[in-house]
Amino acid sequence: MRTFWPLLWQNKVGLIGFIGLVFYLLLITVFQWMVGFDNEVKLDQINSPPGSRLVLLTRPEDKDSYTKLQDLVGHKVGILEKSGAPTFLEKSNVEGLEVETYRWRSGRGVPESLEALAAGEVDALIIFSKLVRRYVLDPSSRDYKVSLSHLTVSNPKLGPALLLGADTQGRDMFTHVINGGRILIITAIMAGLISTAIAFILGTVAALAGGIVDRILVAIANFIIVIPRFPLLIVLAAMITLNNWLLLATLIGLLAWPALMRAIRAQVLSLRERDYVEAAMALDLSRMHIIFREILPNMMGFVVINFVVAITTAMYDQIGLIFLGMAPINDYTWGVMLYFGRSRGTLFNIDSAAMLLAPVLAIAFFQVCLVLFSRALEEAFDPRLRGAA
């Protein structure tokens, strides 16, 4: 371990992976704590593209009366949205403000809303959608310039922009991406721990016990290994009600250990021949002592690397299950975002690319970081693999 940090520092690719993993760790702890989960359905920002933000349009004489959203309390407010209900008046909560609102949607609703504002039917107009805003504010689009001559933008930057746009319910995607990784990552680590632990215990027992125990354990491993893991996992997931993540992690972990178990068995078999293990055996030290004091430290690197690899496998399995709708979807994770993308058809909606790309990239980058980090570990633990050699 002492030599690990300098080696990691030299291995730039591994360093990228390590920094990425630290970032994910921050993501599921600090960032998540900082950014709450936006669960409020907001009709005016349904499917908003990335970078969308609220803009407030008023008549020139009201320019200074409304500088922030709070100024609008009790007034009539028009909302111009990309999609949603047609023109109507309602009492509504815009960002938690009690206002009376008119709603228009894009298309014919754009000139109508601008005329209503000019005529004083509403006091101010909130424009959310980036597309609609371009129609209204872009000097190159001539269509509504006339209306704009007696209107003014009161506040072009009302509140923070939606970095990643909003989903089909108008909720801020950014908060979902920040919050959507925790359960996935915890489940994957848990499943990795379970499968690595089973593989280590069974592999060591098989190698040290030998004889019939060894044969049976190896036969079980060989048996599980031939049933393709993922199809079996879907079948099992269909029969067991996977209602919590611990169950999911256990199921994934129970199917993923055989390959590693065989590798660990081989390692222990070769370690057993080493002098220091034979000495420990000759001294009649306990089995536990031999396993945890003599053998484990000498294959720690191998176990850790395979633990990291097991996490990537678990991540693949669980997101695959969620994507197919076979795993719990009550937690709004990256996988569930993909599931909704498939089941609600947003996958094929040109405007909702950000909705899917964000979780897709979050998952892909996590897997890449894990793999890069595991390769760095491999090089650190195995001097023969080092670049210079």
Place this chain on the structure above:
Amino acid sequence: MIQSLSGPVDTRPWWQKLVQNYTLRTFVQSLFTVWAVITFVFFLIRLMPGNPVEIYVNYLMNTENLTYQDAYNRAASQFKFDPDASVVQQYFVYLGQLLRGDMGESITSTGTKVSSQILRYLPWTVFCVGSALLISFLLGMLLGMLAAYFRNTWVDNVISFLASIVSAVPDYIWAILILIIFGVQLKWFNVGDMRGTYDPATPPGFNLPFILSALQHAILPITTYVLGSIGRWVLAMRGSTTSTLGEDYVNIARARGLKQNRIMTAYVGRNAALPLFTLLAISIGFVLGGSVIVEEAFVYKGLGSFLFWSISQRDYTSMQGVLLIITIAVVFSNMLADLLYSRLDPRVRVTGDK
């Protein structure tokens, strides 16, 4: 000299030869594994919490207003079991049917044999995943060798880095990325038209329009599989070639002044590719199983998509059948890998007397 080439004369009696024959032993072992899997899947389906048979009986009672006995008989005919028989008896009946190649009838589409369903979907998956496997294997070997020859230069760094990244990203993530970026955003192709396995307007047959349409529908899944698996081949080939390059016989070949080309193909390439052929044979087995999500994402009607359909319809006999076919493929390709390796590499050829 001649005698030493032909080896010592085999004096074992015929029965010993038979028992110790490596090929035969591997084959029997494989059969045993298949039997174990059949047993496992059978009892899994029968004994799982939420017994599928009971669920199906309830389903029939609710949807078709059958009495319990009618529903039970119907379920019995479709699960191919005698309701009065014990699970063990049912199991032997089922085994007997399997031996005759009968996998039972599909539960949800009554009257359709599971085996004919599987035969309908299987060729598409074999075609799609198989060609992807071949492409990524050949391309991966080429790139891996390239990386090994230029090891520790920028060529190697770029290839290895890209291979790591590409293989780290799950294949279904590639599928979604391809759909979003090239299908929906850039509109390079019409996603809707490329669903299914071929254009219904071109009836199946050995003619150009049909083949083109089949290729057009398979190109996205194939690209996805290649992206998802090529990194593994590159890295394996790179590792294998690097270690072969350090072998004495390669150094000697160099010292003898052999042409670089000849060293590359006859000395390094052939030996480095050996372990990859084993990997290839093993991968062939996973061709059938590793495709559920990608086929679902592209709405490609192959075996994986059929498996998913039968699971979501709770069509247990179909599930059982597909799982069985997939596993048999793995078992026998593992066997193939075993035999292939001993055939390709005389050093590990196992003989009976060892």
